[in-house]
Structures are given as C-alpha cells and as structure tokens.
Amino acid sequence: MLITRRLEFDAGHRIPNHSSNCRHLHGHRYALEVTLSGNIITSEGAPEQGMVMDFAEVKAIAQRHVVDAWDHAFLVYAQDTVVVEFLRSLPGHKTVVLAAPPTAENLALEAFRILDAAYRDVYGNQLKLERVRVYETPNCWADAVRGQDPSLQGKG
Numbered sequence: 001m002l003i004t005r006r007l008e009f010d011a012g013h014r015i016p017n018h019s020s021n022c023r024h025l026h027g028h029r030y031a032l033e034v035t036l037s038g039n040i041i042t043s044e045g046a047p048e049q050g051m052v053m054d055f056a057e058v059k060a061i062a063q064r065h066v067v068d069a070w071d072h073a074f075l076v077y078a079q080d081t082v083v084v085e086f087l088r089s090l091p092g093h094k095t096v097v098l099a100a101p102p103t104a105e106n107l108a109l110e111a112f113r114i115l116d117a118a119y120r121d122v123y124g125n126q127l128k129l130e131r132v133r134v135y136e137t138p139n140c141w142a143d144a145v146r147g148q149d150p151s152l153q154g155k156g
C-alpha cells in the first residue's frame, strides 16, 4: 500500500548557470509530496488500525525535518559564492546551502535523503519512504524514487 502526504512551503532560489529566468534571484511556492509504502496495520484497537501511518504523523515528520528548515529560506548552491557571501552578510538570514544547484530534481533528492532517515518502521509494518516529489510550479516537478537514483541507497 502507498500513502502520500502533501505539504507546501515558500522559498527563494536561483540556478546560477541557467540560460534564462531562473538565474535571477526569485522564489516559488513549492509543494512536497511524501509517499510511503507499508502494510496496513491490523492490530485490533490500535490508533493506527487500518492505516499505513497516520497522515498527521507523516506530515509532522516532513514538517520537522524539511519544511521547517526550508520554508521562507533562500536555497543556494554552495558554489554560487557571490550569493552565499551576500546572504551571509544579512544578519540572521535564513539560508540553506546545498551541495548541488537548487533545482526541483536536487531538492527532491536532498529531501529524500533527509526523510529516508526520519521515517522509521515504528509499527512493524515495513514502513518505508518510496518517493519524494517536489513541485517547483504547478506544472513542473521532479521525483526522487527509491532505487532509481544512484545517490539514493536502498535500506531494504
């Protein structure tokens, strides 16, 4: 069974080597969709009976580990040194420095890495993160899927 929870956040970014609009400093209303696989919990009387995971808990984990860190932050590529230095000159600015340019693809991979460590099989129902989808706009998104990217190690 697969379940998905969607969260939204606002963030700034720029793609420094982009040939068009995305090289400018700008922002997006991002959406993050977290898909988990697992067996339906059948324990009679358990609060999670009939569920893979309580959607509130799916949300709380993604919120705590990704959305709280990225919402209203500027997401910047570590090699984009002019912008990194500028952001560091702003007192208390919320900046997230990433090892790769902040495209939807790289944000999906980064969120997958963070969340793969955060969703644990606490119910014994084989709960596992399967996919993280990041929408940069309503029409453009990227999927980080377990087992489909060399940088994402499966955990069985």
Ligand SMILES: [Zn+2]
Pocket (backbone or CB within 6 Å): 013, 014, 022, 026, 027, 028, 136
């Ligand atoms: Zn953009």
